[in-house]
Each structure stands twice: as C-alpha cells, then as structure tokens.
Amino acid sequence: MRLSRLAVTLVVALPLVTATASSGSPPGGAITLSDVIPAVAEAIPAPGDGFRLTGSTTITASGAATPVAGLLAEALRPATGLPLPIIAGGGAETIALVLEPGHPDEGYRLHIRSQGVELRASRPAGLFAGVQTLRQLLPPEIESKTPRRLRWVLPGGQIKDHPRYAYRGAMLDLARHFHEPAEIRRYIDQISRFKINHLHLHLSDDQGWRIEIDSWSRLTEVGGAPGTGVGGRGGGFLTKDDYRELVRYAADRHITVVPEIDMPGHVNAAQVAYPELTCDGKAPRQRTDMRVGYSSLCAHDETTYRFVEDVIRELAEMTPGPYLHIGGDEAMSTPHGSYLIFQKRVLPLVRKYGKIPYGWHEIAQSPAAAQTGAVIQFWGQESSHPAVATSVADGARVVLSPADRVYLDMRYDLLTPLGLAWAGHIEVRDAYDWDPGRLLYGVPEEKVLGVEAPLWSETLRSSADIEFMAFPRLPAIAELGWSPRSTHDWESFRARLGAYGPRWTHQGVRFHRSTQIHWS
Missing domain, CATH: 3.30.379.10 (Chitobiase/beta-hexosaminidase domain 2-like)
Known part of the structure; x- marks a missing residue:
C-alpha cells in the first residue's frame, strides 16, 4: 500500500x-x-x-x-x-x-x-x-x-x-508520524465538509504503535515513545480516552472511525516492545526509515494469537463503528502458507468481537476473507486482480483506493515539496478522472462499497502538511463517492473547485494551488 x-x-x-x-x-x-x-x-x-x-x-x-x-x-x-x-x-x-x-x-x-x-x-x-x-x-x-x-x-x-456509495472515506496515518488529537479533529472538520463519512486511522506500523492497549502496555511505552516515527520525529500515542473522544467527535459529524492494526507484516514496533512476538524471541532494532516488508508475526506461535486477540478485543470494545481493519499488506517476510494460516485464524477473531473484518487487498488470497464477509481495500494500480474478483464473487465487498489515483501522499508534480512518488504524480484531474464502478475487471459496481483516500505520513509533520497534500484532491475523490455518475464532468468540477478556494482561505487551510484550476 x-x-x-x-x-x-x-x-x-x-x-x-x-x-x-x-x-x-x-x-x-x-x-x-x-x-x-x-x-x-x-x-x-x-x-x-x-x-x-x-x-x-x-x-x-x-x-x-x-x-x-x-x-x-x-x-x-x-x-x-x-x-x-x-x-x-x-x-x-x-x-x-x-x-x-x-x-x-x-x-x-x-x-x-x-x-x-x-x-x-x-x-x-x-x-x-x-x-x-x-x-x-x-x-x-x-x-x-x-x-x-x-x-x-x-x-x-x-x-x-443522495450518495452514490455508502462508504466515502479518508485515511490518516498516525504510525509513521503521530498527529495530535487536535490535528485529527481539525481534519475531521475539513473532510466532513465534503460528505466524507469514514475516517480510517492507521494506528500501528514498523515505526510506531499509536493506540493504548492495556493488556500489552509496552506497545505504547516503547512504540509511542519520543524518537519513534520516520526520522525519529513522530513520537506520541492516543490514550483510550483520547481515542474515545475522537470517535465521539467524529460521530457528532456523522463520520465513523475505522481503526487499523497492521499485521502480520508492519509489526516491527510491536516486536521491539515484545520480543516474544518474533519467531526467534530476539528484539529487532527500532526502525525510523521508510522501508517495508521486513517484519512478520510468527504464524505458528500461539503467543501471536494471544496478542492479536487481546488487541482486537480491546480495540473492538472502544470502537462503536462496524469495521476493524487488520492490515494484511506487504507481508513479504511471511511465507505464503503462513500468511493463509494467519488470516484463517485472525479474520474470524474480528467477527468474534462483533466487527466486520477489513483489510488491504492481499487478504483476498485467503478464503476466510469471503467466508467472514470481509471488506477488501484495493490499493493496486492494475485493472485486473483475480484474487479480489474471486473473493468478491464469494461474498466479500471492496473499497477502492487505487494508489495512482487517490493516494494523497503522492506528489502533485516534480516540484511538490512534500510526499513520495512511487505510484507516480497525482494531479487533481488524475484524482477525479476515473469511475469506481468500472475500475476492476470482474468486480461489479454493486460489490463496490465505496472509495477511500489514504494519506500516509512519512513526509508530514503538521496540520499544514496534511492540508497541503489532501486539498484540493480529496474533494475530487469525495465527488466520486457521493455524486451520481451522470454528474461526472471535469470542466464543471474544476470551475466549482476554483470557486471553493476562497472558502479554504477564510478557514486558514493551506491548500495546494494546482495550476489545473482557475482559482477565484
């Protein structure tokens, strides 16, 4: 992803x-x-x-x-x-x-x-x-x-x-750089203006652990300590009270919080805190770089599933929304057979605690995704993904987040001072000019739950950075999720977006003045 x-x-x-x-x-x-x-x-x-x-x-x-x-x-x-x-x-x-x-x-x-x-x-x-x-x-x-x-x-x-899709989401990464509750509330206010109704919080990764778990208290003591995060400048975590208050604040604005704990990969921060979560029992070094794919939980160790169940149970208890995201992406250090064993054990655990399993599209490899009625978040750039199509045919649903269209951490162009470019440059028109109902071969529109725009925080440090990367592209994705397909028209959208610019100015939002838009 x-x-x-x-x-x-x-x-x-x-x-x-x-x-x-x-x-x-x-x-x-x-x-x-x-x-x-x-x-x-x-x-x-x-x-x-x-x-x-x-x-x-x-x-x-x-x-x-x-x-x-x-x-x-x-x-x-x-x-x-x-x-x-x-x-x-x-x-x-x-x-x-x-x-x-x-x-x-x-x-x-x-x-x-x-x-x-x-x-x-x-x-x-x-x-x-x-x-x-x-x-x-x-x-x-x-x-x-x-x-x-x-x-x-x-x-x-x-x-x-009325909305085209039931799910219209934005994702904010708290793991690579921790964003304070006040910054998250500000983002909630901003995305709610465009009828976004889900906020996906990425709460754990190799570089940090950002949600308090009572039964494994060292997760935040170590994984949320100063010096964690990309570059060692993103320390911090949400207490359970912080999290509950954010959930309440979002609910008042009719936004459902979707928490994510990424596993079986992206777990280095957890393993630094608890070496027993590694297969050899040895603590890895703390990571503050941007590499991925090197960490994995041990799929054949019962300690893994005790840990996973405790985390899912505690997170489910403080999350009133229907979804619990268990990641599943970029598990390159997990053998394929072990990955399937892990998903077979973990996806039903989410159901056990009353939530709908949700994961990145790699979980479609497991029959358990369809069997548990999971939501698959597709982040790929291809138009055909047989495993996703098969899982959807068997009962799963899809949220679309194609990286080359909606990843808000991608640069606008070569001169963008923030962001990355592994999925290419994404200008406003790139974010707008695609149809969620026709993106994936073999996935009919009725199986598309909606769209979501992730914002990864490797290069972000402040609310101003969040705003610069999210706006004006997020409104384009919001329109794809809300408005009827018959209204889809770039010239209309760019004119309406240009006229919206002064509103951001009055709000004090640091938005990117794309040259594709004639700003009022």
Missing part, C-alpha cells in the same frame, strides 16, 4: 437541472444550486426566490435533529454575527430541519424560498449532509471567523440529493 508499490412541496412548473448543467459560478458571480462540491443529484432553481438571513432568522429543530441544528448555527454565527436561535416551533424566516421517513439513506431534500428554508431527511446523517450543501450556497465569507458586513442570501429553489 505504500513504498513497495508503493416531505417538501414540489414546484412542478420549474425545470429540472442536474449538476452537469452548470460549470460553476464565474469568479464573483452569483452562487447557484449546482455550484456545490460534491455535485448534487438534482437541482431545481427558482431565480428571484432566495432566502436572506437576518436578525430575525431562527433555526427550527426538535429531537434528533437538534444536534445538527446546533452545528449549523455554530457554523453560521461567527461570520454573520446573527444570533440564529434554535427553537422547537415553526414560523416565518426560519431554517427548518425536519426528520421524516421516505428519503434515501443519507439523502436529503433542501427547499429554499423567500419565506424560509426546509431541510428534510430520514436520518440525522442526511440532515448533516444537507447542512454542508447549505453552507456552500452562502458566500465564501461565511467561513470567516469574525463578522462580515454582507447580504447573506441563499439561492432559491430545490435540491434533491
């Missing part, structure tokens, strides 16, 4: 417009319903019927809709300077958030009129997705942290929207 291949009243008289009908607002132009990233499924504009936020505007919500209303008010108050109180009752000049049956999962309907705004969905996650759309329909200055003297007007009309 890295270096080695590294119910709204319908206005029926209005024409239906899909997101492809707009190439985005010109710089300084009026915002339209179709200027959103990811592109919306359907938009019905009603020119001249926009809604203006004033000192009299309220936000109406009750029950499970109230927390989403709180996040909306929190987002709009700083720049508008408006009180935007949240009330339970209705009335004029209100933004109403309503939960009701009948909408697609995570889908929503947004109806904007001069009298008020209605946002309707079946679940809070749908309301939250609608809120992200609503925020983009206001001027970019809405992202300012201090009041701005502007007319805050939402364009009139209706939007009907």
Whole structure:
C-alpha cells in the first residue's frame, strides 16, 4: 500500500437541472444550486426566490435533529454575527430541519424560498449532509471567523440529493508520524465538509504503535515513545480516552472511525516492545526509515494469537463503528502458507468481537476473507486482480483506493515539496478522472462499497502538511463517492473547485494551488 508499490412541496412548473448543467459560478458571480462540491443529484432553481438571513432568522429543530441544528448555527454565527436561535416551533424566516421517513439513506431534500428554508431527511446523517450543501450556497465569507458586513442570501429553489456509495472515506496515518488529537479533529472538520463519512486511522506500523492497549502496555511505552516515527520525529500515542473522544467527535459529524492494526507484516514496533512476538524471541532494532516488508508475526506461535486477540478485543470494545481493519499488506517476510494460516485464524477473531473484518487487498488470497464477509481495500494500480474478483464473487465487498489515483501522499508534480512518488504524480484531474464502478475487471459496481483516500505520513509533520497534500484532491475523490455518475464532468468540477478556494482561505487551510484550476 505504500513504498513497495508503493416531505417538501414540489414546484412542478420549474425545470429540472442536474449538476452537469452548470460549470460553476464565474469568479464573483452569483452562487447557484449546482455550484456545490460534491455535485448534487438534482437541482431545481427558482431565480428571484432566495432566502436572506437576518436578525430575525431562527433555526427550527426538535429531537434528533437538534444536534445538527446546533452545528449549523455554530457554523453560521461567527461570520454573520446573527444570533440564529434554535427553537422547537415553526414560523416565518426560519431554517427548518425536519426528520421524516421516505428519503434515501443519507439523502436529503433542501427547499429554499423567500419565506424560509426546509431541510428534510430520514436520518440525522442526511440532515448533516444537507447542512454542508447549505453552507456552500452562502458566500465564501461565511467561513470567516469574525463578522462580515454582507447580504447573506441563499439561492432559491430545490435540491434533491443522495450518495452514490455508502462508504466515502479518508485515511490518516498516525504510525509513521503521530498527529495530535487536535490535528485529527481539525481534519475531521475539513473532510466532513465534503460528505466524507469514514475516517480510517492507521494506528500501528514498523515505526510506531499509536493506540493504548492495556493488556500489552509496552506497545505504547516503547512504540509511542519520543524518537519513534520516520526520522525519529513522530513520537506520541492516543490514550483510550483520547481515542474515545475522537470517535465521539467524529460521530457528532456523522463520520465513523475505522481503526487499523497492521499485521502480520508492519509489526516491527510491536516486536521491539515484545520480543516474544518474533519467531526467534530476539528484539529487532527500532526502525525510523521508510522501508517495508521486513517484519512478520510468527504464524505458528500461539503467543501471536494471544496478542492479536487481546488487541482486537480491546480495540473492538472502544470502537462503536462496524469495521476493524487488520492490515494484511506487504507481508513479504511471511511465507505464503503462513500468511493463509494467519488470516484463517485472525479474520474470524474480528467477527468474534462483533466487527466486520477489513483489510488491504492481499487478504483476498485467503478464503476466510469471503467466508467472514470481509471488506477488501484495493490499493493496486492494475485493472485486473483475480484474487479480489474471486473473493468478491464469494461474498466479500471492496473499497477502492487505487494508489495512482487517490493516494494523497503522492506528489502533485516534480516540484511538490512534500510526499513520495512511487505510484507516480497525482494531479487533481488524475484524482477525479476515473469511475469506481468500472475500475476492476470482474468486480461489479454493486460489490463496490465505496472509495477511500489514504494519506500516509512519512513526509508530514503538521496540520499544514496534511492540508497541503489532501486539498484540493480529496474533494475530487469525495465527488466520486457521493455524486451520481451522470454528474461526472471535469470542466464543471474544476470551475466549482476554483470557486471553493476562497472558502479554504477564510478557514486558514493551506491548500495546494494546482495550476489545473482557475482559482477565484
């Protein structure tokens, strides 16, 4: 995966417009319903019927809709300077958030009129997705942290929207360089803007161990100590309380955390802490380089499975989400037969503790992947992978992360100051111009659970580094995961992305100003 291949009243008289009908607002132009990233499924504009936020505007919500209303008010108050109180009752000049049956999962309907705004969905996650759309329909200055003297007007009309894929993910590597909880929360806020709904945390590798495990306490004492990480500059780890708080924070933004413990390879940090996890019982030296493929758990030793079960059990206990990622990639030091023995033992352990097994596409070699209904994360660059196709045919599902399209740690070009290039250079158009439903031969679209953009941290040191590599490519991948295939259009996307740039500027996000985009 890295270096080695590294119910709204319908206005029926209005024409239906899909997101492809707009190439985005010109710089300084009026915002339209179709200027959103990811592109919306359907938009019905009603020119001249926009809604203006004033000192009299309220936000109406009750029950499970109230927390989403709180996040909306929190987002709009700083720049508008408006009180935007949240009330339970209705009335004029209100933004109403309503939960009701009948909408697609995570889908929503947004109806904007001069009298008020209605946002309707079946679940809070749908309301939250609608809120992200609503925020983009206001001027970019809405992202300012201090009041701005502007007319805050939402364009009139209706939007009907829902995701193409259930899984839309981003991955952050904490093992090669530890990112503090505050940095992770900042990234959660940023990815949620684009309807990303899973955050995959890579918590262990050869260079570090970043999650507290009570029954094997030296994992973090040694593997999270100062001097760990690539270059010896990435020490630190998450306590269980840190992790639980991040899971809660993400859940409030309708993002599910997917924890990963990489094994049977990528385990050098664990073996430094516990030499009994090696086949010869001798501790290896601590590694701070970027090499891969040299470490392995001993598949024929019961100590291995005691260790693995303890880690899976403790991680499952503090992870409410359905998935637990067990890595499985780049196990070049594990003989093939031993690899199959390991997966046969470990994949069912994930099910034993109530989670869906998840792993890099190498786990498809094992029949246990299909037998346990595992999710296979494909990171390859080829269009045909027989083992993955066979596993999918037998019951597994796939999340697509082709390294030459979505690995956010790849450089944009030769002059990019951060990142690697083993999978090539990835510009914004490279990240955007592919179809997840047609990527892998023998894997039908209905077996594709979604897409995920990994960000490995060998060269990263700060939130600014994370942002520079993730943006503007992550929104391209988010659009592939959310928007209907019929909306896929590079010219439209690049115009909408260029118009989004000022929002990042107001947020203080250090994004890469790709020359492929005309930035407003």
